[in-house]
Amino acid sequence: MIELALISGFAAASVRVATPLLLAAIGETITEKSGVLNLGIEGAMLAGALAAAVGAISLGPLGGVAFAVAAGMATSAIFAAVAVGARADQIITGTAVTLGMTGLTGLGARLAFGDAGAGLTIPTLPVLPIPGLAAIPVIGPAFFSQSVMSYVAFAAIAWATWLLFRTRWGLEVRAAGESAAAARAMGVPVTRRRVVATVIGGAFAGLAGATLVLSQVGTFTEKMTAGRGFIAIAIVVLGRWHPIGAGLAALLFGAATALQYTFQASGSAVPYQLFQALPYLLALAVLAVAVGREKGPAGLAK
Amino acid sequence: MLTLSHISKSFGATLALDDVSFDAAAGEVHALLGENGAGKSTLVAIAAGRMPADRGESRVVSRERTPYSPDTSDDSRPTTRLSLVAQHFTSIPAFTVAENIALAAGWQESGKALGVRARETIARIGLPLDAEAVVETLSVQLRQRLEIVKAMASDPQILLLDEPTAVLAPREVTELLAMVRAFAARGGAVVFISHKLPEVFAVADRVTVLRQGRVTLTGRVAEQTPRSLALAMIGEAPAQPERVAVTPGGTRVHADGLLLRPERGGTPVGPITMECMAGEIVGIAAIEGNGQRELLRAMAGLPEITRVDGTLRVSGAVGFVPEDRTTEGIIPEFSLTENFVLGRVRERWMDWGLLAADCDLALAEYDVRGGNAASAASALSGGNQQKLIFARVLSRQPDVLVAEDPTRGLDLHAAAAIHARLRSAAANGAAVIVHSSDLDEILDLADRVLVMANGKLVTVPAGASRDVVGDAMLGLPTP
Amino acid sequence: GSETSAPPAAFRVALVTPGSIADAAWNAGAYSGLQQVRDSLGATVSHIEARTPADQEEALRSYAAEGYTIVFGHGYEFQQPAERAAAEFPKTIFVITSGQEVVGNVVPLIFRIHEATYLAGMVAGALTKTGKIGFVGGMELPPIVLGYEGWLQGARATRPDIESRVTYLGNFDDAAAGKEAALAMIRLGVDQLHHNADAAAIGLFGAAKEQANVYVYGANADQSALAPGHVVGSAVLELPRALLLIAREVQENRFTPRVESFGLESGVIAFVANPELQNRWPTGLAERVQAARDSIITGTLIVAGTKTP
Amino acid sequence: MRLAPPSSNSRWRDVGVTAGAFGLGLLFLALFLLVAGFDVPLALGALWRGAFGSWYALTSATLVRATPLILLGLAFTLGSRGGALNIGMEGQFALGAMAAAWMGTHTGALPGVVALPMVLGAGMAAGALWMAVPVLLRLRFGVTEVISTLLLNFVAEAAVSYAVTGPLQEPSGIYPQSASLTMAARLPKLLPMSRLHLGLLIAFAVAVVMAVVLKRSRWGFELRAVGAGPRVAEVSGRIRAGRLLAVALLISGALAGLGGAVEVSGVSYALYLNLSPGFGFTAIAVALLGRLRPGGVVVAGLLFGALEAGAGGMQRDAAIPAVAVQVVQAVVILTMVVAANSGQRTANGND
Ligand SMILES: Nc1ncnc2c1ncn2[C@@H]1O[C@H](COP(=O)(O)OP(=O)(O)OP(=O)(O)O)[C@@H](O)[C@H]1O
Ligand SMILES: Nc1ncnc2c1ncn2[C@@H]1O[C@H](COP(=O)(O)OP(=O)(O)OP(=O)(O)O)[C@@H](O)[C@H]1O
Ligand SMILES: [Mg+2]
Numbered sequence A: 001m002i003e004l005a006l007i008s009g010f011a012a013a014s015v016r017v018a019t020p021l022l023l024a025a026i027g028e029t030i031t032e033k034s035g036v037l038n039l040g041i042e043g044a045m046l047a048g049a050l051a052a053a054v055g056a057i058s059l060g061p062l063g064g065v066a067f068a069v070a071a072g073m074a075t076s077a078i079f080a081a082v083a084v085g086a087r088a089d090q091i092i093t094g095t096a097v098t099l100g101m102t103g104l105t106g107l108g109a110r111l112a113f114g115d116a117g118a119g120l121t122i123p124t125l126p127v128l129p130i131p132g133l134a135a136i137p138v139i140g141p142a143f144f145s146q147s148v149m150s151y152v153a154f155a156a157i158a159w160a161t162w163l164l165f166r167t168r169w170g171l172e173v174r175a176a177g178e179s180a181a182a183a184r185a186m187g188v189p190v191t192r193r194r195v196v197a198t199v200i201g202g203a204f205a206g207l208a209g210a211t212l213v214l215s216q217v218g219t220f221t222e223k224m225t226a227g228r229g230f231i232a233i234a235i236v237v238l239g240r241w242h243p244i245g246a247g248l249a250a251l252l253f254g255a256a257t258a259l260q261y262t263f264q265a266s267g268s269a270v271p272y273q274l275f276q277a278l279p280y281l282l283a284l285a286v287l288a289v290a291v292g293r294e295k296g297p298a299g300l301a302k
Numbered sequence B: 001m002l003t004l005s006h007i008s009k010s011f012g013a014t015l016a017l018d019d020v021s022f023d024a025a026a027g028e029v030h031a032l033l034g035e036n037g038a039g040k041s042t043l044v045a046i047a048a049g050r051m052p053a054d055r056g057e058s059r060v061v062s063r064e065r066t067p068y069s070p071d072t073s074d075d076s077r078p079t080t081r082l083s084l085v086a087q088h089f090t091s092i093p094a095f096t097v098a099e100n101i102a103l104a105a106g107w108q109e110s111g112k113a114l115g116v117r118a119r120e121t122i123a124r125i126g127l128p129l130d131a132e133a134v135v136e137t138l139s140v141q142l143r144q145r146l147e148i149v150k151a152m153a154s155d156p157q158i159l160l161l162d163e164p165t166a167v168l169a170p171r172e173v174t175e176l177l178a179m180v181r182a183f184a185a186r187g188g189a190v191v192f193i194s195h196k197l198p199e200v201f202a203v204a205d206r207v208t209v210l211r212q213g214r215v216t217l218t219g220r221v222a223e224q225t226p227r228s229l230a231l232a233m234i235g236e237a238p239a240q241p242e243r244v245a246v247t248p249g250g251t252r253v254h255a256d257g258l259l260l261r262p263e264r265g266g267t268p269v270g271p272i273t274m275e276c277m278a279g280e281i282v283g284i285a286a287i288e289g290n291g292q293r294e295l296l297r298a299m300a301g302l303p304e305i306t307r308v309d310g311t312l313r314v315s316g317a318v319g320f321v322p323e324d325r326t327t328e329g330i331i332p333e334f335s336l337t338e339n340f341v342l343g344r345v346r347e348r349w350m351d352w353g354l355l356a357a358d359c360d361l362a363l364a365e366y367d368v369r370g371g372n373a374a375s376a377a378s379a380l381s382g383g384n385q386q387k388l389i390f391a392r393v394l395s396r397q398p399d400v401l402v403a404e405d406p407t408r409g410l411d412l413h414a415a416a417a418i419h420a421r422l423r424s425a426a427a428n429g430a431a432v433i434v435h436s437s438d439l440d441e442i443l444d445l446a447d448r449v450l451v452m453a454n455g456k457l458v459t460v461p462a463g464a465s466r467d468v469v470g471d472a473m474l475g476l477p478t479p
Numbered sequence C: 001g002s003e004t005s006a007p008p009a010a011f012r013v014a015l016v017t018p019g020s021i022a023d024a025a026w027n028a029g030a031y032s033g034l035q036q037v038r039d040s041l042g043a044t045v046s047h048i049e050a051r052t053p054a055d056q057e058e059a060l061r062s063y064a065a066e067g068y069t070i071v072f073g074h075g076y077e078f079q080q081p082a083e084r085a086a087a088e089f090p091k092t093i094f095v096i097t098s099g100q101e102v103v104g105n106v107v108p109l110i111f112r113i114h115e116a117t118y119l120a121g122m123v124a125g126a127l128t129k130t131g132k133i134g135f136v137g138g139m140e141l142p143p144i145v146l147g148y149e150g151w152l153q154g155a156r157a158t159r160p161d162i163e164s165r166v167t168y169l170g171n172f173d174d175a176a177a178g179k180e181a182a183l184a185m186i187r188l189g190v191d192q193l194h195h196n197a198d199a200a201a202i203g204l205f206g207a208a209k210e211q212a213n214v215y216v217y218g219a220n221a222d223q224s225a226l227a228p229g230h231v232v233g234s235a236v237l238e239l240p241r242a243l244l245l246i247a248r249e250v251q252e253n254r255f256t257p258r259v260e261s262f263g264l265e266s267g268v269i270a271f272v273a274n275p276e277l278q279n280r281w282p283t284g285l286a287e288r289v290q291a292a293r294d295s296i297i298t299g300t301l302i303v304a305g306t307k308t309p
Numbered sequence D: 001m002r003l004a005p006p007s008s009n010s011r012w013r014d015v016g017v018t019a020g021a022f023g024l025g026l027l028f029l030a031l032f033l034l035v036a037g038f039d040v041p042l043a044l045g046a047l048w049r050g051a052f053g054s055w056y057a058l059t060s061a062t063l064v065r066a067t068p069l070i071l072l073g074l075a076f077t078l079g080s081r082g083g084a085l086n087i088g089m090e091g092q093f094a095l096g097a098m099a100a101a102w103m104g105t106h107t108g109a110l111p112g113v114v115a116l117p118m119v120l121g122a123g124m125a126a127g128a129l130w131m132a133v134p135v136l137l138r139l140r141f142g143v144t145e146v147i148s149t150l151l152l153n154f155v156a157e158a159a160v161s162y163a164v165t166g167p168l169q170e171p172s173g174i175y176p177q178s179a180s181l182t183m184a185a186r187l188p189k190l191l192p193m194s195r196l197h198l199g200l201l202i203a204f205a206v207a208v209v210m211a212v213v214l215k216r217s218r219w220g221f222e223l224r225a226v227g228a229g230p231r232v233a234e235v236s237g238r239i240r241a242g243r244l245l246a247v248a249l250l251i252s253g254a255l256a257g258l259g260g261a262v263e264v265s266g267v268s269y270a271l272y273l274n275l276s277p278g279f280g281f282t283a284i285a286v287a288l289l290g291r292l293r294p295g296g297v298v299v300a301g302l303l304f305g306a307l308e309a310g311a312g313g314m315q316r317d318a319a320i321p322a323v324a325v326q327v328v329q330a331v332v333i334l335t336m337v338v339a340a341n342s343g344q345r346t347a348n349g350n351d
């Protein structure tokens, strides 16, 4: 029984850790499908996190979510203006946007909450067990007893798959990502599609930031995304540029991370740094074995 | 239906079109001829609204006489539909045929519904294609066919075809020309661009010739001769150098029971048994995807081709001219010198001054025009890029020269220059193996013709007729 | 002997922190100390954040070159850069918090935080139902390890068979990671949690808030408000007081280079119990803690880490 | 993903574009500070003083910071010219630093002429070895180096953390850092009263060598060909692109490792947890703004060194918080990249 409780707890932790990564990775999948590599999603996540905290304090948790989406979109719009509009190098632009947002959110947090930080007084999103399903052993706690943001993330997998592969808009976005010239020749407004895909990616990054604040930590702290945006980019590759793949890769990463906390806390002779490196080593192994020569959109970052 | 009046267009210093007027009427096929760079593609791009003209007016008039300006907004979308098959493919290689058609035709369907509509449309147009096939797995012919299907899918009334036959086999050309005639017969207007005069005579009602951006001739095809068109295009017909009879020397290439693993997997190519002597031009006639690529690349020693079985002996230095100059032959942003020395330098350090001087000499010798040793290769026209590749390969005096489709997309002049180079290479003692998608070129050029079909060499009797060779290429039994 | 020159016309004090001053703990405390130095002593102050050894040494040198009277290097890692810089700038006093030794004008401030965490550990050992306690550290830095060792020794003092778990996050920013680390411990039966992970530790408090019967012990500041009903007490480090003390001595020209070590006796280090939860303490615990505190202050009980410098 | 390699004959225009972009960046910076409510003249003055205001600022702040940026920028440049993106310089830097710290504490009584090459060599070897993993993954499994090198950064961070609390920890076993390098294993100072060390000249030397190799050697030419047209290089140039690129990437890793070794041997004298403030990422911007030319990388590296030194000055003398400084740097980089890009495009005359 104790074993089962441990496994259930571990499974729930895996999904919880995976949720922000998954949201960001789905957004980035849409962005990359349009041919844009946005390293600025780390910054968009941070902006979303701060906006979620500010919004939740004044308007409640749902207000926080709305603020976060808007902040993520605004951050990505800056990126899109520079990297897509002015066609500046995407890698530098993304790095700079993340750097700038790290600073801006730091400044903003001090303005909003003072030097002491926000505390844990922000209204948060509760865990919403789904009646019936939540009672299933292991699966229930993992997938049906999570915060609403996890359900949003699951739904986003289906929605993004539909959007990319079942709509005209998705077809045009994917064409823009494969070959801007060919897409243009076939009448696709490439720049517009890329900008919108990037801004949608930003909205998801904002949601990811909101998840950290509103359904995990309950407050904003500087740099609290701690590199999750970059992990999300790796997850997009691991997921072979498909929302379902991103879902699996995010779960893998979430499980590896949850595992590392469990291992560390279990106390062993193995240096804990090995556990810290575990998710990344696992990702490399999966890349080698399962992804390999899979290439992304042919026009990515061009 | 389509009227272009007094169009001028320049790119920087180049005047691509100079006061050109052109029209195509319903029910008519109007051929557009001209040398490389004459302005044909520019003209149809302007007609299709892909590019603005500097001066002049482009009008598409339907039978209801609705005025059309290419860049009008959606609400004044013309009731007359116009489709362009551009010279360079505009399909997305990673997409399926159906997705490409949907993209070009503006369809909203996806999934099963898309597959159904695509299959119906393909059937209606009458150019068979597998709707679910991913484009990058298709042969060049099928990709060209897809371009045409894409254009036809939106049920156009005006069809602009920019060199649609450049990569097709004779039988496919015939099919396409028949489709074009049928389209015109249904009341459509066609603009047809080609470098191949017989096609023009076979399909067109009227012909317009451009030369350096100006119209030098417009008239009924029936009133023209190949010579009159050539004169209008280039001022004079290119001189065909005399065939010098060469006595073949020793064996340079020897293949026996050769089995090769294809680049994309599948059943091995072969077994192939053949040889080629010094001083001889062996022509390989084949349709794209029948194993000639593997054979030629194996002879050229490219590492991606692996031998499964049999022997292949190639003696001496090999020169190789790849079929696609833009992806395998030339680095556009590199200078002519840098492109010229690719694969030539053996010294550890480069003396660029000396190399540039070598390059300049070779540019003169091989008549490469449009730039000097320091200019970027992207500044050269396709024909001149091809000449540069020949300069690189031949100035090393290879013992064996392997050339894949060396005149694809080139005009008469440029093609004649390349032919002369191939002949003189043979005359200088090289064993020359050349493949072409243009059967006439092979028949004209080669001392010996070998046909490849389904990965095997098919022997055709010496002096076989064009039709016999063409059928062999399609894998049909030879008499 | 005192080599310090007469107080210069402008009394200027600088602080170099190894991380953001919005970390609600280590760096925030020092920054607040700097502000108090400005407000109480009328000093001209300046602050810079320097994360790498290269930047840290340069920051120390730049302040010294500009003639600052005191430069606080906030962390053990400033000791060696300060020693290198001090040789060239003898007029500036380099104060290294958690430093090691006096070298010329480089003086360390040593915080015996483990004396406070010992007391926290005692309470945890007495309160745990499961016999399992946990500690989450940002990185494996000396003051953090020392704090952990005090905590463990204290817990052993009240419950010898205690089972203890440690997790290092690898950073001080990732509050979500702090929460997951805490939850993983809770799943393994831990019901008393302590930390030294600055902002990342906020996640611990969040985790405790969601679980009945899980209690947290704050670090560096009185963190009782972070999870009402779940914070038993805090091992407090009054950095402002320490900074102010040194700065005042220098201003009043009575500073002598020495190893200044702050323990429970100084008031800079303290264990502050949360009165709201004190009703849960078993009878006699408060007295035992008080007695241990007294013994530590009088020196009859010495709390030392395995790696105490 | 391939970066556009520079076209030839545009060096002076590039310099102009970069300089203009930098100026424009400063203009935007002033605007931002104004909007954020800071004292603009004071801040800009502090920026200038922090970077160039004194001999000390120039040599000890600007040039010391520029050194690793130049070395890592060159590392990125080499890979990029061959068409491979080394996003893992942060990790190679860390491994180089680790190896240098190990070697530099084990050279015993060896004199500097022997010890220094051993220290720097160890750093290069470690950087190359760390890069060997992505190279193998790419050659053997086709894994793109962009992601593998990125992931390895996190692993390297854990490795350093292990080293400084385990095998490389200083003898007392208390501090998470290595022992200090022997005096002989430290890079000599170039000037008295300054932290400027021989590493800057090493970086310059690497730039010169790289410029010559790229331009004049067959290997450099082949590498550029692989970067500009991998298929052309293989088919028409008979170049074994995979092998050539593997070598280039290993050298790139070695240079990033050298950056780490130089930082340990010239500045920190020991291995620490936070040795790099993100040099590996800033250097990408340095390399790209230097238009992937060794000379350009040197200039861009110096500009970025000055920007970071000046940022310190703004915190110190104008009380601009570190978070605002990050915004400032982002604004400058974004302006530069937009300006450099549009400058490049107008010069090329298309769109
Ligand atoms: N995007 C472009 N930018 C600048 N110049 C261009 C561009 N595209 C084409 N050109 C110019 O077009 C000329 C050649 O174009 P193209 O490759 O179509 O040759 P062509 O006219 O078809 O002749 P050829 O038969 O020899 O292929 C070159 O001189 C080149 O400078
Ligand atoms: N995008 C461009 N930029 C600059 N010059 C161009 C561009 N496109 C075409 N040109 C120039 O315009 C002229 C006409 O080119 P165009 O492509 O229309 O020739 P074409 O008749 O179609 O040749 P081909 O038979 O080779 O297809 C060429 O000389 C070419 O140099
Ligand atoms: Mg054309």
Ligand SMILES: [Mg+2]
Residues within 6 Å of the ligand: B036, B037, B382, B383, B409
């Ligand atoms: Mg052409």
